[in-house]
Amino acid sequence: MGTYILRRLLLAIPVLWGIATVVFFLVFATPGDPADMLMGQHGDDEVKAAIHAKYHLDKPILVQYGYFMGRLAQFDLGRSYAQKRKVTDILLEHAGATVLLAVASVAIAVVLGMGLGCLAAYRQGSWIDGAVMAVSVLGISTPVFWLGLMAILLFCSILRLLPFPDPEYVTPKYLLLPALTLSALLVGYIARMTRSSLLEVIRQDYVRTARAKGLSRPTVFFKHGLRNALIPVVTIIGLNLASLMGGAIATETVFAWPGIGRAMFQAVLERDVPLIEGGVIMLALVFVIANIIVDVSYAFLDPRIRLK
Amino acid sequence: MGKTALIIAVLAAAVVGGIFVFARSGPPRDETLVYRLKTDAPSLDPAHLRDTTASTVAQCIFDGLVEQDPLTLEVVPQLATHWEESDDKTVYTFHLRKGITFHNGREVTAEDFKYSMERVLDPATAANQRWVLEEIKGADTFKGKPGQHVEGIEVLDPYTLRITLERPFAPFLAMLSMEAASPVPREHVEKWGEDIAAHPMGCGPYRFVKWKKDAVILLERFDDYWGDKAGIKYIKFKVVFEESVALSKYLNGDFDILPEMPPNRKQDLLRDYPDEARLWPILGVYYIGFNHTKPPFKGNVKLRQAFNYAVNKKAICDVLLEGIPQPARGVLPPGFEDTFDETLEGYPYDPDKARALLEEAGYPNGDGLPAITLQFNQSEDHARVCTAIQNNLRDIGVNVRLKNLEWAAHLDSMQKHEPLLFRSGWLADVADEDNFLYVLLHTDIEANYGGYSNPEYDTLIERARHSIDPEERRELYRTANRSIVEDAAWLFVYWYRDVILIKPYVEGWTLPLQGDFRMPLHKLRFSRPPA
Numbered sequence: 064m065g066t067y068i069l070r071r072l073l074l075a076i077p078v079l080w081g082i083a084t085v086v087f088f089l090v091f092a093t094p095g096d097p098a099d100m101l102m103g104q105h106g107d108d109e110v111k112a113a114i115h116a117k118y119h120l121d122k123p124i125l126v127q128y129g130y131f132m133g134r135l136a137q138f139d140l141g142r143s144y145a146q147k148r149k150v151t152d153i154l155l156e157h158a159g160a161t162v163l164l165a166v167a168s169v170a171i172a173v174v175l176g177m178g179l180g181c182l183a184a185y186r187q188g189s190w191i192d193g194a195v196m197a198v199s200v201l202g203i204s205t206p207v208f209w210l211g212l213m214a215i216l217l218f219c220s221i222l223r224l225l226p227f228p229d230p231e232y233v234t235p236k237y238l239l240l241p242a243l244t245l246s247a248l249l250v251g252y253i254a255r256m257t258r259s260s261l262l263e264v265i266r267q268d269y270v271r272t273a274r275a276k277g278l279s280r281p282t283v284f285f286k287h288g289l290r291n292a293l294i295p296v297v298t299i300i301g302l303n304l305a306s307l308m309g310g311a312i313a314t315e316t317v318f319a320w321p322g323i324g325r326a327m328f329q330a331v332l333e334r335d336v337p338l339i340e341g342g343v344i345m346l347a348l349v350f351v352i353a354n355i356i357v358d359v360s361y362a363f364l365d366p367r368i369r370l371k
Numbered sequence: 372m373g374k375t376a377l378i379i380a381v382l383a384a385a386v387v388g389g390i391f392v393f394a395r396s397g398p399p400r401d402e403t404l405v406y407r408l409k410t411d412a413p414s415l416d417p418a419h420l421r422d423t424t425a426s427t428v429a430q431c432i433f434d435g436l437v438e439q440d441p442l443t444l445e446v447v448p449q450l451a452t453h454w455e456e457s458d459d460k461t462v463y464t465f466h467l468r469k470g471i472t473f474h475n476g477r478e479v480t481a482e483d484f485k486y487s488m489e490r491v492l493d494p495a496t497a498a499n500q501r502w503v504l505e506e507i508k509g510a511d512t513f514k515g516k517p518g519q520h521v522e523g524i525e526v527l528d529p530y531t532l533r534i535t536l537e538r539p540f541a542p543f544l545a546m547l548s549m550e551a552a553s554p555v556p557r558e559h560v561e562k563w564g565e566d567i568a569a570h571p572m573g574c575g576p577y578r579f580v581k582w583k584k585d586a587v588i589l590l591e592r593f594d595d596y597w598g599d600k601a602g603i604k605y606i607k608f609k610v611v612f613e614e615s616v617a618l619s620k621y622l623n624g625d626f627d628i629l630p631e632m633p634p635n636r637k638q639d640l641l642r643d644y645p646d647e648a649r650l651w652p653i654l655g656v657y658y659i660g661f662n663h664t665k666p667p668f669k670g671n672v673k674l675r676q677a678f679n680y681a682v683n684k685k686a687i688c689d690v691l692l693e694g695i696p697q698p699a700r701g702v703l704p705p706g707f708e709d710t711f712d713e714t715l716e717g718y719p720y721d722p723d724k725a726r727a728l729l730e731e732a733g734y735p736n737g738d739g740l741p742a743i744t745l746q747f748n749q750s751e752d753h754a755r756v757c758t759a760i761q762n763n764l765r766d767i768g769v770n771v772r773l774k775n776l777e778w779a780a781h782l783d784s785m786q787k788h789e790p791l792l793f794r795s796g797w798l799a800d801v802a803d804e805d806n807f808l809y810v811l812l813h814t815d816i817e818a819n820y821g822g823y824s825n826p827e828y829d830t831l832i833e834r835a836r837h838s839i840d841p842e843e844r845r846e847l848y849r850t851a852n853r854s855i856v857e858d859a860a861w862l863f864v865y866w867y868r869d870v871i872l873i874k875p876y877v878e879g880w881t882l883p884l885q886g887d888f889r890m891p892l893h894k895l896r897f898s899r900p901p902a
Contacts, residue, residue: 099783100782103421103499113494113495113497147419148565148568156584212613220619227616227619231583316612319610319613329585332778
């Protein structure tokens with residue numbers, strides 16, 4: 064197991080290098096001079112030249128790439144053009160809020176999605192099944208931005224059950240609404256996957272055997288069936304982490320949640336190149352690690368799978 | 372299942388741990404003014420301030436030699452008790468107040484001004500606010516080398532500072548009121564280096580306490596402030612990007628002041644909250660720029676006038692923008708009382724005249740015009756205004772395509788003089804006519820995105836900025852403004868007015884001509900504690 068994880072981590076290095084390279088050239092190709100964004104509308108050739116020199120923007124692209132890779136090799140993501148602070152500090156400052164939001168969203172999505180999926184499978188063909196599938200499709204297809212605004216309107220303005228979003232407080236009652244909103248997409252996917260996976264599993268011979276032994280339907284369904292239906296569900300969670308992060312940008316904007324999504328959004332608008340690059344690399348690292356965790360979790364869920 | 376339970380326990384611990392890390396705390400609400408910011412300030416280093424958000428916060432932390440009255444625009448003493456000017460207006464001798472201290476307790480002296488100004492002018496700082504001080508003698512040749520100083524900044528004694536300019540420069544005193552000319556303690560800059568952007572320190576009425584990025588900036592009253600102490604002990608600037616959420620929070624009592632609000636709600640708010648919603652004119656102009664470097668607008672004043680007459684600015688202001696802005700009749704907005712020209716008619720909506728001018732310009736019914744694209748930056752309001760302009764122009768036979776870009780790409784394209792028509796706007800960062808007529812339309816200026824070039828106009832505006840006779844200067848600006856209108860250098864759309872929401876228990880506010888970001892927040896007080 065340890066060797067497997069180490070090998071996967073080593074394999075992640077070229078992946079991250081590739082991502083860093085693509086991001087570097089993509090940002091370079093984007094129209095807009097970072098110096099112009101820093102100067103505002105008071106253009107001044109001398110200041111522009113000073114900014115270009117300071118950040119090596121006056122050098123050929125390959126030289127700039129060399130500086131970038133050189134810094135990266137020393138685990139230095141550079142300094143933000145706009146904020147003048149170390150990118151690592153900025154990202155770490157925002158990471159807590161985003162991790163909290165992501166973990167809470169995944170937790171909600173797993174509980175709700177699997178619960179709904181089980182219910183639909185257990186009552187296959189009934190109105191409950193239809194309703195759950197309809198809710199899943201709604202969750203998948205509703206834009207997070209709109210859903211967030213509607214949730215605020217309903218729970219904060221009309222029902223007054225929860226406080227209005229406040230960037231200062233990263234506490235459970237402020238977390239609940241953004242986490243629920245962000246989890247909507249994943250709830251939909253997990254519910255649908257759990258249902259179809261369960262329906263496939265309960266037709267297996269060992270389930271029939273368990274029933275023949277005299278075990279009750281709920282016991283067979285949830286104890287024997289559910290665990291064996293989990294692998295596709297875990298895969299879905301791993302695959303959708305990227306969508307979750309995409310949704311986090313919109314969710315953090317609507318709910319004034321001070322996470323990495325907000326910071327990245329602002330960095331893109333301001334052409335804050337080091338922060339864009341650093342943010343993408345950090346998110347890529349999260350995906351790589353998440354995927355390793357998903358792969359490792361297969362072995363826990365199904366002992367027949369051995370990691371080599 | 373033991374391992375699964377372990378994983379769940381670790382995740383739960385992470386969530387609970389995170390919650391405790393960010394547990395609720397802060398100053399008492401009844402001593403705290405809560406002010407909404409739409410976006411976070413990128414930097415609070417006075418050398419690198421570049422937007423109104425940062426200025427809103429920075430003006431509480433930094434004081435300068437002088438300040439500009441937010442209503443009359445008169446330059447009045449701040450850290451200087453008084454000053455003398457040479458007859459040719461090139462030498463200013465400032466006498467500083469004694470006993471002023473930075474927030475770290477050290478006294479502010481003339482050396483601090485010299486250090487801070489040289490820091491802004493040092494190419495190594497790459498300060499975007501360098502333009503504020505670049506008329507000082509020796510600024511151009513100053514390279515920040517060890518032992519090198521700016522010739523025009525002299526410390527005569529600890530409380531006397533002499534600034535010499537290359538030549539008379541009329542807006543100079545007004546520019547000194549900007550944060551870029553404020554003193555910062557050298558030891559603090561040396562301690563933090565570039566990180567001073569997130570650890571600002573000045574000698575203003577509030578001191579910086581903490582900053583949680585993209586969330587909240589907390590300031591506390593500076594009790595050793597040289598002037599009247601701030602009326603409210605704490606100010607919290609909270610970042611809420613989404614307009615509708617911010618408005619809901621204001622109505623819920625979470626904000627005391629809300630400077631920006633959702634489109635299409637302003638008139639409702641003015642009607643429903645007459646004691647809280649305020650409408651006032653600010654020094655700003657919104658325009659569509661013509662590209663003067665390429666046909667068909669290059670050298671074709673008739674065509675530019677035709678476009679101006681074709682657009683119904685009043686309908687744009689009254690219908691699309693809820694009657695908040697005023698149709699523009701020139702560059703200089705009405706806030707400039709001394710130079711505003713009431714008699715200037717501008718280009719009232721007259722499609723018949725527009726068609727006639729179009730024919731005189733050589734394009735009867737728009738025939739022969741090349742494909743014209745009107746480029747604007749992403750915003751609901753800009754899209755609506757540009758669509759209305761497109762429709763108005765279609766009525767006289769001109770087909771215009773719209774192109775929507777995000778701001779950085781739009782700015783880049785304008786600087787390269789690519790679009791034939793482009794949306795732009797300007798809010799004064801220095802309340803002086805020069806900040807419009809020179810900064811936006813002089814041939815040599817980068818923000819002259821249309822590439823307008825008129826040697827006679829340039830001469831007028833250069834004379835005005837270097838004139839030492841205030842009356843002559845005013846007359847020159849009136850003439851320059853009129854010449855820009857006659858030459859139809861822009862398609863003038865509107866002059867800004869703004870709406871702000873202020874809770875009734877907040878007293879002592881003023882509505883500055885430059886906009887809410889110049890509201891002196893230290894003069895506010897609560898008539899009763901916020902609920």
